[in-house]
Amino acid sequence: MNAIFLGMACLLAGAAGYWVLGRGTPRPTGTWATGALLGSFALAFASYAPLFEDAVEAVVPHVARLLSNCASLAAATAVLAVSFQLNLEPTEAQRRVRLRLVLFATTTLGMTTLFTCEQVMHRSPQVYAIYLLLFISYLGFAIVDFLLQAVRQSKSTRRSSVRVGLRTAAVGCVIALVYAGYKLAVLVSLGLGLRLVPDHAKCSSLVAAPCVFSVTSPALAVLLICLGLTLPAVTYPISQARRRRWETQSFEALGPLWQDLAAAIPEIVLSPSDPAEDTSADSDFLLQRRVIEIGDGILALRPYRSRRVQEAAQKAFDVGRAKGAAAVEAAVVREALAAAKAGRFADEVAVPSAEAAARKDLRADTEWLLLVANAYQVERVADDNHPGRVGA
Incomplete structure (x- = not known):
C-alpha cells in the first residue's frame, strides 16, 4: 500500500x-x-x-x-x-x-x-x-x-x-x-x-x-x-505531433505532382520555395500552400483536359471508389500536362471530378490529392520506363 x-x-x-x-x-x-x-x-x-x-x-x-x-x-x-x-x-x-x-x-x-x-x-x-x-x-x-x-x-x-x-x-x-x-x-x-x-x-x-x-x-x-x-x-x-507528421509526409508525397505542375505552369507557385526548407517547422502552412498550388495547376489545365481520355480511364477503373476516381483524375492530369507542353487543346474538355468538388476542407482536399498523386506517380514511373506513352 x-x-x-x-x-x-x-x-x-x-x-x-x-x-x-x-x-x-x-x-x-x-x-x-x-x-x-x-x-x-x-x-x-x-x-x-x-x-x-x-x-x-x-x-x-x-x-x-x-x-x-x-x-x-x-x-x-x-x-x-x-x-x-x-x-x-x-x-x-x-x-x-x-x-x-x-x-x-x-x-x-x-x-x-x-x-x-x-x-x-x-x-x-x-x-x-x-x-x-x-x-x-x-x-x-x-x-x-x-x-x-x-x-x-x-x-x-x-x-x-x-x-x-x-x-x-x-x-x-x-x-x-x-x-x-x-x-x-x-x-x-x-x-x-x-x-x-x-x-x-x-x-x-x-x-x-x-x-x-x-x-x-x-x-x-x-x-x-x-x-x-x-x-x-x-x-x-x-x-x-501526429498531425505535424501527417502534414510533413503529405507535403512530401504531393511533391512529384506539384513539381510537374509547377514546371508546366510556373505562375501557380505562390512564393519562392526552398527545396531544403524544414517542412516540420510550419507544416500546416506549407501543406496548405502546396494543396492550393496543385489545385490552381489542375484548374489552369482545364483547356487541355481531354474528355476522351477521361472516358477511357473511367472504363479502366472503378469510379465508384475514391481510388478509382483518383486514378481517372491522375490519367486526365497526366495527359493534360503532355498536351499543354505540346500546345494542343482538347477537342472536348473533360468535366471536373465530382470527388474533388465534394472536398470542403484542407484535410479532405489533401487526402483526395494524395490519392491522385499516388496514381499519378505510378503512371509517371511507367512513363519513365516507356517514354512513348506520354502524349500518345
Whole structure:
C-alpha cells in the first residue's frame, strides 16, 4: 500500500510542479486551479499511505484523518475551479470560484475546530458525528456539482479526448459518491449509537471491508477524476505531433505532382520555395500552400483536359471508389500536362471530378490529392520506363 499511494502522490506532485512552473508564459486558463487540483490529489494519496499516517500521527495523534479529509475537500474545490474557468465566462467563473473557496475555508476551519474538540474530549462520538456531517455535506455538494457539469459538457464538446476525459471524471464522481455514502452510513451509525462501522480502524488491505469503502473508493475516485481532467492536456501534444507528421509526409508525397505542375505552369507557385526548407517547422502552412498550388495547376489545365481520355480511364477503373476516381483524375492530369507542353487543346474538355468538388476542407482536399498523386506517380514511373506513352 505504501508503494502504491506514495508512488501516486509523487507522480501527482511532479505533475503539479510541471503544470505550475513548466507551462511558460502567458499561462493558459486554469493553470493555477489545475496545479492546486493535482497538489491536493497528491496529498490525498499520501494521506492514505500507512507510512505517512504513522509519521504525522507520531506528531499529532489521529491527524491523518483530518489531513486526508481536508485534501479531499481541497481537491473537490480545485476540480470545480478548473471546470468553472474552462466552461464559464471569466467574470462568472471568478464569482463562483470565490464562493466555493469561502465555503471550503469555512468547512475546513469547522472540521479543524471539531477535530481539536474531539481529541480533547477523548474522541467523542457526538463531536465526530458533527465533523462527519460537515465533511459529507461539502463533499457531496461538490461531487454532484461537478458531476452535472461533466455530463453536460461531455455531450456538447467536439474534441474526443475532452469527451472521454469528462466521462472518465464522471465515473470517478460516481465512485466518490459511494465513499460519501459510506461516510453517511458511519454518521447514521454514530447518531443511532449502533457503531456498526469501525471507521477509526486502520486498513491493511484494499479489498477488505470497510477499507474498500474508506480507502479504495476515494483513491480510485481521485485517480479517475485526475486522469479525466488531465487526459486532454496529455493527448493534445501527441495529437499535434501526429498531425505535424501527417502534414510533413503529405507535403512530401504531393511533391512529384506539384513539381510537374509547377514546371508546366510556373505562375501557380505562390512564393519562392526552398527545396531544403524544414517542412516540420510550419507544416500546416506549407501543406496548405502546396494543396492550393496543385489545385490552381489542375484548374489552369482545364483547356487541355481531354474528355476522351477521361472516358477511357473511367472504363479502366472503378469510379465508384475514391481510388478509382483518383486514378481517372491522375490519367486526365497526366495527359493534360503532355498536351499543354505540346500546345494542343482538347477537342472536348473533360468535366471536373465530382470527388474533388465534394472536398470542403484542407484535410479532405489533401487526402483526395494524395490519392491522385499516388496514381499519378505510378503512371509517371511507367512513363519513365516507356517514354512513348506520354502524349500518345
